Amino acid sequence: MPVTAAESAAYRLEGYLPGRPLLTEAEATRYRDACIRTCGEPMKDGVHRQASNRVKPYILYPWAAELVRNPRILDAVEALIGPDILTFHTTVWFKDANSPNFVPWHQDATYFGLAPFEHVTAWVALTPSTPENGCVRILPRSHTNGQRGHRDERDQRAMLSRGQTVTDPIDDAAGVDLLMRPGDVSFHHTLAMHRSAPNRSDAPRIGVGVSYIPPHVAHIGKTRLSATLVRGTDRFGHFDPEPRPTADADPAAVAAHADALGRFWVASESIPEMAHIH
Numbered sequence: 001m002p003v004t005a006a007e008s009a010a011y012r013l014e015g016y017l018p019g020r021p022l023l024t025e026a027e028a029t030r031y032r033d034a035c036i037r038t039c040g041e042p043m044k045d046g047v048h049r050q051a052s053n054r055v056k057p058y059i060l061y062p063w064a065a066e067l068v069r070n071p072r073i074l075d076a077v078e079a080l081i082g083p084d085i086l087t088f089h090t091t092v093w094f095k096d097a098n099s100p101n102f103v104p105w106h107q108d109a110t111y112f113g114l115a116p117f118e119h120v121t122a123w124v125a126l127t128p129s130t131p132e133n134g135c136v137r138i139l140p141r142s143h144t145n146g147q148r149g150h151r152d153e154r155d156q157r158a159m160l161s162r163g164q165t166v167t168d169p170i171d172d173a174a175g176v177d178l179l180m181r182p183g184d185v186s187f188h189h190t191l192a193m194h195r196s197a198p199n200r201s202d203a204p205r206i207g208v209g210v211s212y213i214p215p216h217v218a219h220i221g222k223t224r225l226s227a228t229l230v231r232g233t234d235r236f237g238h239f240d241p242e243p244r245p246t247a248d249a250d251p252a253a254v255a256a257h258a259d260a261l262g263r264f265w266v267a268s269e270s271i272p273e274m275a276h277i278h
């Protein structure tokens with residue numbers, strides 16, 4: 001289901017595209033099972049709220065490396081940001097059955113420090129995603145007002161690395177729930193405000209948020225970060241390349257992942273330009 005010119009225009013206007021079936025049911029089931037096997041148990045480092053195996057898993061696990069290179073997802077991303085594409089980041093959003101964890105209203109740009117603001121997140125549903133189990137809720141056109149201020153949310157149930165929350169008052173009723181079936185993929189702009197509620201169902205809700213950027217986008221902080229070219233050519237070299245794993249968490253993959261994540265944590269916590277929003 002290709003993204004049409006009218007849909008690209010709608011993405012630019014609204015800041016998101018609702019879910020569309022880009023993976024088959026069989027693919028979604030295979031990825032879901034692999035995701036539960038490798039990321040079902042969170043690996044916490046005692047410092048960061050997010051489990052390390054759920055961040056940039058495409059450096060650790062072949063299933064995730066394959067997913068971020070899925071040609072149907074990349075065709076859609078190409079329609080939104082052009083033919084040269086890097087995977088900059090990925091988060092497995094794993095909400096356990098009956099979990100109180102939630103994601104506060106935020107803009108992804110807040111913790112990435114990338115310029116210009118061209119990054120798009122593909123959110124891949126590996127289970128159904130509904131209001132009951134805490135689907136993503138997005139605020140249409142909220143990407144048109146630049147980077148907004150955020151404060152840290154102390155509530156440990158907030159699933160973002162520092163629980164970043166938009167300080168602007170938000171009209172929650174203006175939000176749109178992104179209802180997804182397994183294999184559906186939605187897209188949101190890096191400045192689009194979104195949140196998600198606790199999972200009040202008896203089954204896990206699993207989605208994978210894959211961040212894609214064109215290679216002219218650069219990180220604004222001092223730390224040199226890594227990214228993976230998944231389509232086209234990188235003529236800019238703003239990021240160090242990341243190796244592709246050959247087996248689940250093989251030693252080379254574990255080392256590369258630790259290196260990439262270490263740099264990402266430093267950068268996302270210390271970008272001077274972001275001081276006012278952290």
Ligand SMILES: O=C(O)CCC(=O)C(=O)O
Pocket residue numbers: 093103108121123134135136194195196207209
């Ligand atoms: O999956 C969720 O609940 C939150 C997703 C999200 O914040 C994102 O993909 O940027």
